[in-house]
Amino acid sequence: MSAGVVGRLRVDGDVSPRLNASVRSERRADTHVRTETAAGSQHGQHVHRTPSEPSARVALLGTGNVGKAVLDRLAGWDGTPRGDSLALVHAGNSRGALRGERLCPADIKRRLVDGSPWQPDPALANLSGVADALAGTGPAHRIIIDATASGEVADHHARWLAQGIHVVTACKLGLGTTLERWQDIHDAAAHGSTRYGDSATVGAGLPLLRNIRDLQAGGDTIHAIAGVLSGSLAWLFNHYDGKKPFSELVDEARQAGYTEPDPREDLSGDDVRRKILILARAAGVPLASDEVEVESLLDPAGPETGQDRHGARGEDTGVSPSLDALLQQLHRAAAAKGEQLRYIARLHNGRATVRLETLDATHPLASGAGTDNKLAIWSDRYREQPLVIQGPGAGAEVTAAGLLDDALRIARSTPD
Numbered sequence: 001m002s003a004g005v006v007g008r009l010r011v012d013g014d015v016s017p018r019l020n021a022s023v024r025s026e027r028r029a030d031t032h033v034r035t036e037t038a039a040g041s042q043h044g045q046h047v048h049r050t051p052s053e054p055s056a057r058v059a060l061l062g063t064g065n066v067g068k069a070v071l072d073r074l075a076g077w078d079g080t081p082r083g084d085s086l087a088l089v090h091a092g093n094s095r096g097a098l099r100g101e102r103l104c105p106a107d108i109k110r111r112l113v114d115g116s117p118w119q120p121d122p123a124l125a126n127l128s129g130v131a132d133a134l135a136g137t138g139p140a141h142r143i144i145i146d147a148t149a150s151g152e153v154a155d156h157h158a159r160w161l162a163q164g165i166h167v168v169t170a171c172k173l174g175l176g177t178t179l180e181r182w183q184d185i186h187d188a189a190a191h192g193s194t195r196y197g198d199s200a201t202v203g204a205g206l207p208l209l210r211n212i213r214d215l216q217a218g219g220d221t222i223h224a225i226a227g228v229l230s231g232s233l234a235w236l237f238n239h240y241d242g243k244k245p246f247s248e249l250v251d252e253a254r255q256a257g258y259t260e261p262d263p264r265e266d267l268s269g270d271d272v273r274r275k276i277l278i279l280a281r282a283a284g285v286p287l288a289s290d291e292v293e294v295e296s297l298l299d300p301a302g303p304e305t306g307q308d309r310h311g312a313r314g315e316d317t318g319v320s321p322s323l324d325a326l327l328q329q330l331h332r333a334a335a336a337k338g339e340q341l342r343y344i345a346r347l348h349n350g351r352a353t354v355r356l357e358t359l360d361a362t363h364p365l366a367s368g369a370g371t372d373n374k375l376a377i378w379s380d381r382y383r384e385q386p387l388v389i390q391g392p393g394a395g396a397e398v399t400a401a402g403l404l405d406d407a408l409r410i411a412r413s414t415p416d
């Protein structure tokens with residue numbers, strides 16, 4: 001099913017997180033000649049900006065699955081107003097980085113993607129130097145796009161925000177781990193009058209956080225949320241029929257780019273734990289990480305047992321033969337009752353759970369295809385029937401689109 005919102009909410013418009021920063025007016029970047037009043041100009045005199053003048057200087061961190069898709073999307077915008085508005089000045093991965101005044105995304109992709117023999121400059125990979133790369137005259141906005149899964153990069157988010165650099169991220173380690181880090185990010189954004197673009201952290205860019213924030217901004221109170229928040233696990237349970245070993249499907253999900261770099265992050269429930277924490281905190285329930293009860297799909301016996309956990313391509317899938325057998329049993333038992341296996345996250349009365357459930361095929365959270373995420377929200381406004389948002393919740397292209405949507409919103413906003 002394609003992305004959609006069931007309910008009466010309008011989902012277009014700018015509803016990106018502002019994290020206490022003052023509301024900024026929008027300015028259009030999609031016209032060929034923009035006319036605006038110059039700050040400090042006399043008698044309201046108008047100046048013209050040409051489309052070639054970028055609105056934001058951008059640094060991209062991470063050129064893996066998602067980072068590559070960001071570069072592809074930027075390359076596709078070459079010569080368009082969207083492309084004009086974002087000037088890529090730094091792109092890096094764990095091997096090194098490249099810098100320049102307006103880097104060509106297609107060229108960067110050729111050189112920097114993982115596996116390329118070309119050696120980037122390792123000295124430029126130093127994260128403290130990324131702020132320097134963004135400094136410069138001209139465009140007011142500075143944006144770092146985090147397409148890594150790195151805790152070290154997430155540790156820098158608050159520092160950058162406080163320095164006046166906006167952060168747009170697909171990585172959940174900033175908002176979805178400790179409450180201290182989550183609070184630091186909020187405080188730093190308020191201090192630096194910057195924005196934290198987090199659309200891609202839950203639902204790979206689906207308007208989930210956006211709707212939660214919109215409802216609250218309209219005076220609504222969220223009472224409960226429940227849903228399928230893992231695109232890879234959704235894909236796995238949508239494809240698993242008990243015939244092919246589960247571990248083989250895990251390998252396929254990884255090859256397709258739906259899993260985390262390490263699929264055990266998905267199978268252990270840690271990825272969904274982070275997502276329900278991000279949603280709960282956005283909904284006004286500041287849970288600590290260990291307050292979420294998580295049922296892992298990983299064999300508690302773990303790799304130490306020496307069980308063979310390798311898939312058809314010889315990679316460690318995180319799934320042992322005993323888990324393959326257990327899932328086959330669970331699937332058979334559910335299918336015999338006309339039920340389906342779904343990995344569900346719930347938040348109700350301040351309590352959060354993440355676990356494998358068997359749902360009747362007619363249950364609202366059971367339907368969906370591919371990597372579909374599905375989120376039901378109960379609030380003052382939606383008491384009986386929840387607001388339900390559904391759509392693809394994993395994959396490099398949708399995630400990159402979510403990241404760049406956030407970056408464009410920032411680029412189009414008026415600087416403080």
Ligand SMILES: NC(=O)C1=CN([C@@H]2O[C@H](COP(=O)(O)OP(=O)(O)OC[C@H]3O[C@@H](n4cnc5c(N)ncnc54)[C@H](O)[C@@H]3O)[C@@H](O)[C@H]2O)C=CC1
Pocket residue numbers: 061062063064065066067092093094095114125147148149150152153170171172200201204231257258259260261393394395396399
């Ligand atoms: N795959 C998906 O569908 C979705 C992924 N995400 C998130 O996107 C992020 C990236 O995922 P993938 O692209 O699949 O990972 P990946 O493993 O393919 O790529 C990660 C990239 O980050 C780079 N990197 C690591 N440490 C770095 C550092 N200190 N400085 C600069 N670069 C560094 C690596 O060299 C690599 O290029 C993860 O946080 C993931 O949770 C979010 C939503 C959906």
Ligand SMILES: N[C@@H](CC=O)C(=O)O
Pocket residue numbers: 201203204229230231232233258259260266271393394395
């Ligand atoms: N591994 C994640 C990717 C997006 O966050 C998932 O399966 O949902």
